Amino acid sequence: AQKITQTQPGMFVQEKEAVTLDCTYDTSDQSYGLFWYKQPSSGEMIFLIYQGSYDEQNATEGRYSLNFQKARKSTNLVISASQLGDSAMYFCAMREASGTYKYIFGTGTRLKVLA
Amino acid sequence: DVKVTQSSRYLVKRTGEKVFLECVQDMDHENMFWYRQDPGLGLRLIYFSYDVKMKEKGDIPEGYSVSREKKERFSLILESASTNQTSMYLCAGGRDRAFNEQFFGPGTRLTVL
Numbered sequence: 001a002q003k004i005t006q007t008q009p010g011m012f013v014q015e016k017e018a019v020t021l022d023c024t025y026d027t028s029d030q031s032y033g034l035f036w037y038k039q040p041s042s043g044e045m046i047f048l049i050y051q052g053s054y055d056e057q058n059a060t061e062g063r064y065s066l067n068f069q070k071a072r073k074s075t076n077l078v079i080s081a082s083q084l085g086d087s088a089m090y091f092c093a094m095r096e097a098s099g100t101y102k103y104i105f106g107t108g109t110r111l112k113v114l115a
Numbered sequence: 116d117v118k119v120t121q122s123s124r125y126l127v128k129r130t131g132e133k134v135f136l137e138c139v140q141d142m143d144h145e146n147m148f149w150y151r152q153d154p155g156l157g158l159r160l161i162y163f164s165y166d167v168k169m170k171e172k173g174d175i176p177e178g179y180s181v182s183r184e185k186k187e188r189f190s191l192i193l194e195s196a197s198t199n200q201t202s203m204y205l206c207a208g209g210r211d212r213a214f215n216e217q218f219f220g221p222g223t224r225l226t227v228l
Binding site: 009 | 157159203219221
């Protein structure tokens with residue numbers, strides 16, 4: 001069965017430093033997509049970055065990058081040069097290519113950037 | 116700019132009331148989803164729809180129903196609201212392809228007294 005695990009309920013990082021948010025997943029499918037979303041205090045979920053299971057290179061989007069380790073079934077989000085506006089909840093999600101249309105979400109990590 | 120809107124940001128209802136949460140998307144997306152978000156539990160899927168008049172149960176459908184009469188609108192119905200349905204409700208839309216992201220509405224924070 002699909003499962004997403006985020007083991008860090010909360011993280012602190014100093015402004016301008018890099019931070020890594022962990023995410024592991026479980027699936028028996030060979031083809032799947034992995035997603036990260038940001039949820040500021042306003043509540044709206046914002047899509048950040050995507051990694052496909054067959055992508056050979058780690059995804060990058062501006063200051064966001066993924067450390068995708070397929071054999072270990074992990075897809076950690078790296079935020080470089082943290083800014084105060086990065087303080088938010090971060091969710092990892094997965095969708096398998098076969099079967100249903102469902103996305104599975106982790107429980108989230110609350111990141112606080114310190115000035 | 117793609118948009119998903121939800122009828123209310125905040126809603127207060129009484130136990131036993133019938134509650135309608137409305138979601139509208141302007142992206143012409145096939146798929147629409149309703150989640151509830153609770154602290155420490157992340158997002159849990161209530162129902163989703165992959166076409167007009169089509170619906171599938173998610174992980175926690177008990178106490179909820181849905182309606183999708185038009186492609187752009189997906190309604191979540193609480194037939195008889197209970198206090199344990201106090202939560203944040205998030206609607207999302209997405210393309211009918213495995214590797215496309217979802218687009219979320221701003222959420223409705225529902226309190227059932």
